[in-house]
Amino acid sequence: MNWMAAKWWRSRFSMSLLLAFAVFAVGFAAGRLSYSDANTPGGALNDVERAFAPFQEAYSIIESRYIDPVDAEALVDGAIKGMVDALGDAHSGYIGPDLCPRSRDFSGEFSGIGVIVKTDEETGLIQVASVIPNTPAEKAGVLPGDIFYEVDGSRVTGFSQAELSALVPGPPGTAVTVGFKRGQEFVTYEIIRDSFEMPNVTYDIIGDDIAYIAMLDFHDLSRSQLEAAFEAINITSASGLIFDIRNNPGGTLASAIDVGSAFIEDGVLLQQISRDRTEEVTRASGGYRDISIPIVVLVDETSASASEVIAGAMQDHGVATIIGETTFGKGTVQSLPELSNGGCLRITTRRWLTPKENWIHKQGIIPEIIVEWNPGAGDGDAELDPQLAAAIHYLQTQRD
Secondary structure (H helix, E strand, O other): OOHHHHHHOOOOOOOOEEOOOOOOEOOOOOOOOOHHHHOOOOOOOOHHHHHHHHHHHHHHHHHHHOOOOOOHHHHHHHHHHHHHHOOOOOOOEEEOOOOHHHHOOOOOEEEEOOEEEEEOOOOOOEEEEEEOOOOHHHHHOOOOOOEEEEEOOEEOOOOOHHHHHOOOOOOOOOEEEEEEEEOOEEEEEEEEOEEEEOOOEEEEEEOOOEEEEEEOOEOOOHHHHHHHHHHHHOHHHOOEEEEEOOOOOOEOHHHHHHHHOOOOOOOEEEEEEOOOOOEEEEEOOOOOOOOOOOEEEEEOOOOOOHHHHHHHHHHHOOOOEEEEOOOOOOOEEEEOOEOOOOOEEEEEEEEEEOOOOOOOOOOOOOOOEEOOOOOOOOOOOOOOOHHHHHHHHHHHHHHO
């Protein structure tokens, strides 16, 4: 795949999301403990029961006195959301039953219409950032810049990306009717959903025999996609390698370990610390590619999570030079336990440290060579992309 053709998905949105992805809400459920039970003889409460007593009181009051009939499941969903919100952790949340299955899917394959979206910061409207090639959306005529207006006849203006992602994706072969506002006009398409692989890796030879590989996120297919790129560009004949993980928000820890192991033969990739302060050391898992040419890793302020695991490990082991801007700074690991209602919690369970035991949370990884991004520049074109130009120049100096 030509790297110049990859500009459609490398657009610089702070956090563009594939429409099959979910954003997070929050949650909790409690057993029935009435206030009267808590005050009967012999009904002494422990600290947790005493803490939950007001919740049961509030539920009982709403159920018995609210002017309209109440939906118990909706109340519990809201309570779960409030409980996780109270943690004050931006990376923990409650994911409802409609979105949980997709949130737990890290296969790298998706079923939907095939667009990447962004939310306009000024209007709050969700618009198409990019249309993935060879997907139903492209075949139907959806264009970048189209604003979501209706889905199956229902207005979706004011929806969050999470709410929209509960409506638009769906099983292959099923139809969804989507209305867009395009400039001053409205266009409507009936789109037959299909499965597709997220185009995650692009590659080419640029400059003077320099291999360029860009990765959008980390999922189950990432290592095999990286291997395909290595083979396609014949990495052993290149004079240098640029591994571009800018605008990469991360993904699964397992895929980060697999990808990192391609660059680090033997050694620690990261350390994880659990609630009880137990430490777990994760080492390279094999599959080392023995790349002897100079390597640059390109990062920016949106490189997060698994991207930072990779950049931190390569920096600490001295196998690459990091160029770009300080990364996002996400030094925690989340789990996704499922609940009995089909929803799940996305909850922080561990902190992770780089091989040299640096916790980068809210600090980020600082590149050896800092190059700020020019907002008017375009990814993929060295003449317009100062970070890419700096990477090419650095690798050229390693040969001179």
